[in-house]
Amino acid sequence: MATHRKKAGDRPAPAAASVADANLAAAALLYDMAALQPTERSRFGYKRAAKAIAGLSVPVADLVAAGILRDVPFVGPSSERIVSEFVTGGSSPTLEAAIARTGKPALVEEQRALRDGYLSHAVMAQVLATPAKEGVVTTADYRGDFQMHSTWSDGTETIQTMADAAMNLGHRCLGITDHSYGLPIARGISMEKAARQWKEIDALNARWQGSFRVFKGIEANILVDGSLDVQPDERNLFEFVVASPHSQLRRKEQQTTRMVNAVKAPGVAILGHPRGRMFNSRPGISADWDAVFAQAAKRGVAIELDGNWHRQDIDYRLAAHALAAGCIFALDSDAHSTGELRFSEYAIAHARLAGIPAERVINCWSDERLEEWMRERRGNSAKPARARRAAPVRRTPR
Numbered sequence: 001m002a003t004h005r006k007k008a009g010d011r012p013a014p015a016a017a018s019v020a021d022a023n024l025a026a027a028a029l030l031y032d033m034a035a036l037q038p039t040e041r042s043r044f045g046y047k048r049a050a051k052a053i054a055g056l057s058v059p060v061a062d063l064v065a066a067g068i069l070r071d072v073p074f075v076g077p078s079s080e081r082i083v084s085e086f087v088t089g090g091s092s093p094t095l096e097a098a099i100a101r102t103g104k105p106a107l108v109e110e111q112r113a114l115r116d117g118y119l120s121h122a123v124m125a126q127v128l129a130t131p132a133k134e135g136v137v138t139t140a141d142y143r144g145d146f147q148m149h150s151t152w153s154d155g156t157e158t159i160q161t162m163a164d165a166a167m168n169l170g171h172r173c174l175g176i177t178d179h180s181y182g183l184p185i186a187r188g189i190s191m192e193k194a195a196r197q198w199k200e201i202d203a204l205n206a207r208w209q210g211s212f213r214v215f216k217g218i219e220a221n222i223l224v225d226g227s228l229d230v231q232p233d234e235r236n237l238f239e240f241v242v243a244s245p246h247s248q249l250r251r252k253e254q255q256t257t258r259m260v261n262a263v264k265a266p267g268v269a270i271l272g273h274p275r276g277r278m279f280n281s282r283p284g285i286s287a288d289w290d291a292v293f294a295q296a297a298k299r300g301v302a303i304e305l306d307g308n309w310h311r312q313d314i315d316y317r318l319a320a321h322a323l324a325a326g327c328i329f330a331l332d333s334d335a336h337s338t339g340e341l342r343f344s345e346y347a348i349a350h351a352r353l354a355g356i357p358a359e360r361v362i363n364c365w366s367d368e369r370l371e372e373w374m375r376e377r378r379g380n381s382a383k384p385a386r387a388r389r390a391a392p393v394r395r396t397p398r
């Protein structure tokens with residue numbers, strides 16, 4: 001592991017090559033078409049069809065070949081034409097004519113950059129179904145999810161309901177990470193409310209007697225200078241802190257200092273959805289990510305692969321850089337309802353594509369190892385000046 005910054009040319013090449021994703025490429029053409037529409041109504045129509053294609057569980061080419069593409073909800077005749085042209089010929093003359101007619105190639109180019117590195121449902125499922133290379137994380141290794149929200153902040157379900165759903169997915173633990181008080185728009189919780197939440201969690205854990213475990217977390221906001229809204233002494237009252245950016249996500253300038261400071265902030269365990277990007281909407285933070293990852297590796301802070309479909313943040317290509325930097329990872333759903341818990345599958349799929357071993361994934365660790373790692377992160381508050389390496393990685397008991 002490098003302890004100093006390497007020159008750009010010295011950096012290890014990312015392990016992950018780009019993935020061919022025909023469903024997402026087909027959906028992208030419909031998003032392109034949507035961007036060219038003069039009315040909100042027609043934009044909405046193409047976007048709805050695009051979303052349906054991206055969410056298909058089978059290759060879109062199979063549906064075109066079988067002549068049943070129109071059976072997909074919201075796919076109308078013009079969407080069908082564009083997708084069929086793409087599947088049979090590799091491009092869509094209909095879309096190209098529309099781009100030429102409206103004179104908006106620059107707009108289309110700009111929007112395309114906002115869909116780079118995302119996976120469709122079908123490709124995600126295919127990645128998970130492919131046998132993993134020795135040691136690389138699988139769904140069978142996955143014990144629990146470390147970013148989710150409950151009715152305490154902007155989630156729609158109670159902690160108990162989220163836990164029941166997680167148990168149904170075969171998980172053994174979870175981390176509740178409601179929003180902190182600095183994000184009132186997401187009903188971020190006060191410390192007083194957090195204290196009441198811990199009592200609820202203690203009661204649940206006592207009832208489960210070790211068969212399932214809820215860890216007490218918080219999703220703190222990374223402010224513009226990289227400090228957090230939740231203060232260092234407050235952070236230590238939680239078992240773990242996810243620090244995530246929720247502002248300044250459309251700025252073009254580099255925000256390396258902000259993100260490095262966030263990783264160095266005492267008590268941080270996970271850097272949540274590091275870029276803050278949003279599918280088809282915003283690019284998220286630009287930074288020298290290798291510098292951020294080097295700091296995270298040094299301090300044992302986990303880099304999150306946020307599996308929310310609209311986020312997929314960070315994706316497999318950037319994750320390969322974090323892996324090369326020696327980072328550990330958190331593969332989370334960022335669920336706000338029980339239905340969204342399965343977003344963790346996108347995070348696992350990106351990790352698989354990046355070649356991340358299970359032993360580097362906190363979600364695969366035993367409760368005891370998690371406790372130890374969380375304690376070490378809290379311990380960083382007492383001695384912030386001393387950089388720590390990630391704890392040596394041991395095999396997780398299965």
Ligand SMILES: [Zn+2]
Pocket residue numbers: 219244246272273
């Ligand atoms: Zn967040």
